[in-house]
Amino acid sequence: MNNDDDWYRIIADFTYDWEYWMSPDRKILYCSPSCERITGYAQERFVHTPEMLMRIVHPEDQQIYTNHVMRYFDPAQRGDLEELEFRIVTHKGEEKWIGHACRAVVDKEGKFLGRRVSNRDITDKKQSELMLLQSNQEIKKLNENILQMLKIMSHDMRSPLISVAATLKLLQKGRFGQMDESVLNTVKDLAIRIRQILGIAEDCLGKASAVDTIMKIEKKEIDLRQEVIDAVLDELSNVIEGHKITIDNRLGAIPANTIMIHASKVWLKVVYRNILKNAITYGGPGCTIAFGYEDRGDYYRLNVYNTGVPIPEELRAILFTKFGRVGQEGGEQREGMGMGLFLTKEIITQHGGNIWYEATPGGNNFIFTLPKS
Numbered sequence: 485m486n487n488d489d490d491w492y493r494i495i496a497d498f499t500y501d502w503e504y505w506m507s508p509d510r511k512i513l514y515c516s517p518s519c520e521r522i523t524g525y526a527q528e529r530f531v532h533t534p535e536m537l538m539r540i541v542h543p544e545d546q547q548i549y550t551n552h553v554m555r556y557f558d559p560a561q562r563g564d565l566e567e568l569e570f571r572i573v574t575h576k577g578e579e580k581w582i583g584h585a586c587r588a589v590v591d592k593e594g595k596f597l598g599r600r601v602s603n604r605d606i607t608d609k610k611q612s613e614l615m616l617l618q619s620n621q622e623i624k625k626l627n628e629n630i631l632q633m634l635k636i637m638s639h640d641m642r643s644p645l646i647s648v649a650a651t652l653k654l655l656q657k658g659r660f661g662q663m664d665e666s667v668l669n670t671v672k673d674l675a676i677r678i679r680q681i682l683g684i685a686e687d688c689l690g691k692a693s694a695v696d697t698i699m700k701i702e703k704k705e706i707d708l709r710q711e712v713i714d715a716v717l718d719e720l721s722n723v724i725e726g727h728k729i730t731i732d733n734r735l736g737a738i739p740a741n742t743i744m745i746h747a748s749k750v751w752l753k754v755v756y757r758n759i760l761k762n763a764i765t766y767g768g769p770g771c772t773i774a775f776g777y778e779d780r781g782d783y784y785r786l787n788v789y790n791t792g793v794p795i796p797e798e799l800r801a802i803l804f805t806k807f808g809r810v811g812q813e814g815g816e817q818r819e820g821m822g823m824g825l826f827l828t829k830e831i832i833t834q835h836g837g838n839i840w841y842e843a844t845p846g847g848n849n850f851i852f853t854l855p856k857s
Contacts, residue, residue, distance in 0.1 A: 502603040524575025542571035581610040758824040763790035794843035
């Protein structure tokens with residue numbers, strides 16, 4: 485190579501992306517031959533026909549491209565580097581996406597000499613983004629349909645389960661005749677299992693509603709001990725007995741027919757079910773679980789406590805987050821979605837209360853508040 489011009493020509497003419505220099509009067513002073521690979525038009529077309537650039541811009545993108553050009557030739561808005569994505573229509577009528585980047589060109593005295601532009605074919609990238617967006621939309625729609633089906637199924641399951649539970653209760657009371665002890669025990673076991681299935685249906689309904697961010701709460705006056713706590717303890721009785729867990733409510737005991745609150749029975753059962761299941765799981769076999777309350781005037785302060793190893797401090801921040809799961813000692817993850825405590829917090833919040841966790845030297849204490857009305 486004989487001179488610097490040869491070096492500059494090699495650098496300019498053999499670029500892979502489409503490069504050009506536009507003067508302050510918007511004429512193309514230089515255009516790299518690579519424009520033909522991208523647009524199908526030779527460099528001479530752009531140099532000798534200044535309006536060629538605007539001609540090939542997709543009709544739907546011409547306004548944003550025009551605004552961009554006007555802005556980067558306005559001294560008041562002239563920035564060092566500007567980027568834009570737009571479509572062009574090639575010589576063969578194909579639609580391509582262009583990644584456009586330009587910057588001001590100045591001489592040694594700082595005089596503005598126009599814009600130096602790099603255009604890159606980003607069609608494959610944009611098509612991948614559009615496919616991903618379409619896929620995400622389809623997945624979102626599918627998830628919405630699944631959640632809706634789950635809510636409908638959980639809701640529809642409750643009615644027949646409640647009817648079966650009521651019939652089994654009548655059988656236990658002898659309304660349909662006396663039963664020998666073995667049959668009665670079988671009926672009692674069936675009643676517990678039906679209540680467990682009913683609890684699962686209610687949990688599914690709650691978790692689906694929490695994920696969908698739509699939670700319908702219908703409040704009425706209920707007996708907290710009899711209609712909520714005792715009902716959930718009955719559901720979990722087999723697990724409690726099987727793990728030899730002690731239920732101790734002597735401190736702050738919640739008597740029946742005493743605490744009447746205006747709330748949703750179904751949703752508060754979900755609250756106690758999730759907290760008691762956590763107490764059973766993390767307290768472990770042989771632990772003690774206690775629950776109680778304090779009357780604070782306009783609201784009740786309630787709690788569920790279990791003996792055992794406190795939850796590590798670094799994990800407490802995710803207790804009430806969506807999909808946040810606290811692992812066992814050693815890092816192994818528990819089964820489940822990690823929705824239980826998140827759902828519990830949502831329910832308590834919807835009722836106008838608050839919930840939090842407190843560690844004790846010998847266990848874990850979940851405390852929450854509920855307004856009386």
